[in-house]
Amino acid sequence: MKLSELGEFGLISRIKGHLGADGGQLIRGIGDDAAVIRGGADVVTLATTDMLVEGIHFDLDYMSPGELGEKALAVNVSDIAAMGGIPRWSLLSLGLPADMEVGFLDGFFKGLVAAGNRFGVKLAGGDTVTSGGGMVINIALYGEVAAADVIYRNGASPGDRLFVTGTLGDSASGLELLKKGLRRSSCDLYESALAERHLVPEPRIKESAIVVSEKLASAMMDISDGLLQDLGHICRESGVGAKVLAEKIPLSGAFVEAGGKHGLDKMLSLTGGEDYELLFTVPEEKMPALDSCRHLFESGLSEIGEICEGTEVSVFDEKGLPLSVMQGGYDHFRKELR
Ligand SMILES: [Mg+2]
Known part of the structure; x- marks a missing residue:
């Protein structure tokens, strides 16, 4: 009908x-x-x-x-x-x-x-x-x-540690594969895991409840438009800068395997949208509380950098050298996903 x-x-x-x-x-x-x-x-x-x-x-x-x-x-x-x-x-x-x-x-x-x-x-x-x-x-x-x-975006201070739940870049990688014509009826487990992350994202309600009950975070948001772009929002609202260590970005096995197989851009873990992971800042004095409950984060929890003075979000490689990353993430009025 x-x-x-x-x-x-x-x-x-x-x-x-x-x-x-x-x-x-x-x-x-x-x-x-x-x-x-x-x-x-x-x-x-x-x-x-x-x-x-x-x-x-x-x-x-x-x-x-x-x-x-x-x-x-x-x-x-x-x-x-x-x-x-x-x-x-x-x-x-x-x-x-x-x-x-x-x-x-x-x-x-x-x-x-x-x-x-x-x-x-x-x-x-x-x-x-x-x-x-x-x-x-x-x-x-x-x-x-x-x-x-209530946890706002504007509470981060220099010295706060930077955490994310789950893994990053999966959803954007899944979207790339789907746009290339990948169909779940004929793909491997890694490819299908990435597609799944894009099609049915898992909001981190339980993880948020832990952050609230232990009063861990000075600022928090969800990553919908890419880590760097969204971290930029926290920094702008809080009047601070941030340093991100690229090697600490949590990557899934599917991101590494299927991304390698299809030659996908590794930078999608920094700029790809729609992962819907939580990004939050933790003041030093809350670290003991965080350490005692981090096993409760079923999604996984990774420390990826810190909040600093200034206004810039900068990314460093494993040698401590600054990485230049196309600033970006999803912008609804620009054409492409960067
Ligand atoms: Mg949001």
Whole structure:
């Protein structure tokens, strides 16, 4: 069945069917003019939104509807985790071509709802419109955190140590392979691991909760546009510089093996976007606390450099020589991924 046969109200009741009943803090979800959510004392609400446009941010040639639903939510969840918060509620706006197959949307919602269950996020409402071109997905996500526990980008000081979760460069490498025509039905385990990192990123909610509960970080953000570009944001907001040691950048086996096989740029670990790892700064006096809980970081945790005086982000090789790296990362109004 096509969307044009189902109609808007048929679509909304179909979406309601995917979501199940309201409950808990969600007093009223879909079905009124606005969602009604119970709040709490001494808790702040975090709000973020992210838009995905077909042909710009995703390509349905290599992405399943379920993966798309999952990723659309995961990238927002990552922003809430980056502030130290717990994701709670989402609003979803969809621009849909009228000739879209309804089965595609069912797959999308299955992925979205499964991810919501995993991350503890309930869809509270949204809007659906016809798109003249491709599919457009906008999710607004609300999260909560105790007012005293919010972690901003602007708290880094010279001498703070620099940490990242997980491994870097996988998602951008996976995207390169997918764009080259790699398909998961016919690729090796390393190639498939990289593609997976791009298609279904894992927001670091648990890791963020550890950082919050141990009060480890003076500043934090998630890496969506590439390590150097995002570290530049922390530095600018905090009025500091940073030194990064290239040899300390955590690389996955898949990045090394599949990257070598396909001759991918190693600099993708410094500049490639969409890894959704956490980047945070730890003051010296918090290092004992960090050492006693670092085994809890299931993603892995790596120290990659330090915050210094100044305004520059510089990268050094294993001999201590400065590396010149194309400044960059993803810029939404420039053409290419650097
Ligand atoms: Mg972010």
